[in-house]
Amino acid sequence: MGDVLTQAEIDNLLSAISTGELDVEEIKDTGEKQIRNYDFAKPSKFSKDHLRTLLNIFENYSRLLSTNLPAYFRKNVQVEVMDAEAATYSEFSNALSNPVLLGVVNFSPLEGNIILELGSNLGFTIVDRMLGGGGNPLEKNRDFTEIELIILERIMEICTNLLIDPWESVISVNPRVERLETNSQFAQFISPTEMTAIITMNIKIGTVEGLMHVCIPYNCVEQVIDKLNMKYWYSTMKEKDDGIYKDAVESIIDHAKIPIRAQLGRSTISFNDFLNIQKGDIIKLNTRVGDELNVYVGNLNKFTALPGVSKETHSHAVRITSIIREEQ
Numbered sequence: 001m002g003d004v005l006t007q008a009e010i011d012n013l014l015s016a017i018s019t020g021e022l023d024v025e026e027i028k029d030t031g032e033k034q035i036r037n038y039d040f041a042k043p044s045k046f047s048k049d050h051l052r053t054l055l056n057i058f059e060n061y062s063r064l065l066s067t068n069l070p071a072y073f074r075k076n077v078q079v080e081v082m083d084a085e086a087a088t089y090s091e092f093s094n095a096l097s098n099p100v101l102l103g104v105v106n107f108s109p110l111e112g113n114i115i116l117e118l119g120s121n122l123g124f125t126i127v128d129r130m131l132g133g134g135g136n137p138l139e140k141n142r143d144f145t146e147i148e149l150i151i152l153e154r155i156m157e158i159c160t161n162l163l164i165d166p167w168e169s170v171i172s173v174n175p176r177v178e179r180l181e182t183n184s185q186f187a188q189f190i191s192p193t194e195m196t197a198i199i200t201m202n203i204k205i206g207t208v209e210g211l212m213h214v215c216i217p218y219n220c221v222e223q224v225i226d227k228l229n230m231k232y233w234y235s236t237m238k239e240k241d242d243g244i245y246k247d248a249v250e251s252i253i254d255h256a257k258i259p260i261r262a263q264l265g266r267s268t269i270s271f272n273d274f275l276n277i278q279k280g281d282i283i284k285l286n287t288r289v290g291d292e293l294n295v296y297v298g299n300l301n302k303f304t305a306l307p308g309v310s311k312e313t314h315s316h317a318v319r320i321t322s323i324i325r326e327e328q
Helices: 007-019 048-068 089-094 120-130 146-161 218-227 230-254 271-275
Strands: 077-088 101-106 113-118 176-181 195-205 208-217 260-263 293-297 300-309 316-323
Touching (some): 048 077, 077 089, 089 195, 089 208, 101 146, 113 120, 113 146, 120 146, 120 195, 120 208, 195 218, 208 218, 293 316
Antiparallel strands (some): 077 195, 101 113, 101 176, 113 208, 195 208, 260 293, 293 300
């Protein structure tokens, strides 16, 4: 039996309803339960938070590709992350066409492999560019030759090595390209029902655009899945970035050149006197011989000093007598 309300509680409840402070619909019990559909053939092992974290990781990866690949292609390269979704491996492999360019990457120390799939038009563009051409894709696709595969394997190794830094906040990985596959029929590396995260990136080399897909099986990242959340990722990135940027800023400041000037004094004269000034004329300043001078770093008054002559260079110099703090 439910709790019995007192008369005072009943009066307060009626008063709240009459004034609009309490909505009857909000407390109305309909007895209906919310049911969410669940597909047992596609268990949702990757949550939305996991996919958002992977998006952030590969956005960093895309920036690394954009800055490093132009050195090899000698052309502007733009990489943009398009989407991250969860799907079974069979859905990924069934969407592949021939010829296909699949890089099987060992994601040590994590178990299993991830797959880098590069559009065939981008593959032929890379080969043409690396061999001195203008970077034009073929009008009609064909199978890759052995020489072309060797060239593409080198590029795939470069792309694989760039995965190290973006994943550093989750786990220190040592990725390695195991082999390249060009036939989608031989792309059954894992169970067809295994859930995977598929990250889609658009790559533009000069005027040629194509897609790159990164397929990450769940069993590969299962041991670090708890770290693939936004809260953990941002906290580790902040700790890492603070040290990196602090060292970088300090290094840059150490070599920065800034102007320093010592002001002997100030004076005001008329414009007519200034036009008629001659050699040997005396301008009276507002300071005395023994007064300390103001020393400016840029436009900020940071020191006081006494004037003198350097013993080494016999040039004019000042000796710092005090430092002017910002709070002063």
